[in-house]
Amino acid sequence: MSKIRKLIPCIYLYDEKAVKGVSDKTVLFGDPLDLVSVYNEKGVNTIFLYDLSRGMGDEAHEKALDIVKAICKKADGNVIGAGNIKRMEDVKKLLYAGCTKVAINLSEQSEVESLSESSEKFGKEKLYAIFSDNVQTKANKELIEKYTTELIYFPDSINDLASSDIDFTISYVIDDYEKSLDEYKKAVTNENFELFALKGALLWDDLKKNSDGMVPVIVQDYKTDQVLMLAYMNEEAYNKTLETGKMTYFSRNRNELWIKGETSSHYQFVKALYADCDKDTLLASVKQIGAACHTGSYSCFFNEIAKTDYDKKNPQKVLNEVFDVIKDRKINPREGSYxxxxFDKGIDKILKKVGEEATEIVIAAKNPNDNEIVYEMSDFLYHMMVLMAEKNVSWEDITDELSRR
Known part of the structure; x- marks a missing residue:
């Protein structure tokens, strides 16, 4: 495992607010979700979330977990949860709230004691270790290597880059949210530090250029796969995109480099970059801030030329449309609607139907004809969506959880 070094911005959660740090409870944001929005707009891929509710009682801890859940839902990237861990159950609560990973503080004995059980239950890939110095790291080296996959360190300054003799990835937690990520990147000269730069598998010379020496780029929304725009890159734009994580193009009209969003603040943050089979066209999967099109439209492709009647049968679209109807029935009841x-009969009736339909699936699966199981699974999914609407669970909640597994 190579010694990768990363920087991760932090949210310190105290009394339902985002504060400055562990020892400094100065309020930065009364609503922590506002800080999440700041990080989303900066293209942050990972947030370190530290719960400072230890010693404040169970009620404060439960309120903190509700906010953790809201933060995980709003964040565009991964959330690493930490703080107020006394037992394996607390690790489970953070993971169930939506955290991708949980960091165990090696300075807290109760957290160290929960490490082996948590690792056995959820897998070592779900656990990180927070360390304060090399002495502490060496003392816990066996535990770290056996039960965790990454180290977390809180530097006093950007120049305080702790090293470790354990061959692990180390993430440094940034306290100063106002400092731009680019500034942090420029401040670090350690060649082993792999910050927010993307590591391109292909060099510019590996790509096939058009007659102008450029490569076209198709841009799509990373969540919906909606095509947003088409632009071009030259070598400088390509390298700048990999360096900054912001989509950068070359404007053929203005004959200059063009950072998308530089004037409008409608940045595009790279989630993935692909080349086609001939390596002469790029496909960028991005987080789009605001609108991609200069007209204000989210996508540049809105001028319909021709269309036939067809059913896309996109699974996610079908499920969303059925779920939307179910949610609408809850708000706007219709007489005679099943x-x-x-909904009128309540949660017990809904649960009874979900259980019945699950049993029908089991029975149908024993029969040789596939038609029956498809029918019963459809019935089950419908009743499951009624339950989802009743409990205010969305498809995004489900898919987010599945993507973390």
């Missing part, structure tokens, strides 16, 4: 009948 969905409204279930």
């Amino acid at each position: 969905t409204n009948y279930l």
Whole structure:
């Protein structure tokens, strides 16, 4: 394992607010979700979330977990949860709230004691270790290597880059949210520090250029796969995109480099970059801030030329459309609606139907004809969506959880 060094911005959560640090409870944001929005707009891929509710009682801890859940839902990238861990159950609560990983503080004995059980339950890839110095790291070296996959360190300054003799990835937690990520990157000269720069598998020379010496780039939304725009890159734009994580193009009209969003603040942050089979076209999967099109439209492709009647049968679209109807029935009841009948009868009736339909799937699976199981699975999914609407669970909640597994 190579010694990768990363920087991660932090949210310190105290009394339902985002504060400056562990020892400094100065309020930065009364609503921590506002700080998440700041990080989203900066293209942050990972947030370190530290719960400072230890010693404040169970009620404060439960409120903190509710905010953790909201933060995980709002954040564009991964969330690493930490703080107030007394037992394996607390690790589970953070993971169930939506955290991708959980960091165990090696300075807290109760957290160290929970390490082996948590690792056995959830897997070592779900656990990181917070360390303060090399002495502490060496003292816990066996535990770290056996039960965790990464080290977390809180530097006093950007120049305080602790080293470790354990061959692990180390993430440095940034306290100063106002300092731009680019400034941090420029401040670090350690050649082993792999910050927010993307490591391109292909060099510019590996790509096939058009007659102008450029490569076209198709840009799509990373969540929906909606095509947003088409632009071009020259060598400088390509390298700048990999360096900064912001989509950068070459304007053929203005004959100059063009950082998308530089004037409008409608930045595009790279989530993934692909080349086609001939390596003469790029596909960028991005987080789009605001609108991609100069007209204000989210996508540049909105001028319909021709269209036939067809059913896309996109699974996610079908599920979303059915779920939207179910949610609408809950808000706007219709007489004679079976969905409204279930809502009127309440949670016990809904659960009874979910259980019945699950049993029908088991019975149908024993039969040789596949048609029956498809029918029963469809029935189950419908009743499951009624339950989701009743409990205010969205498809995004489900897919987010599945993507973390």
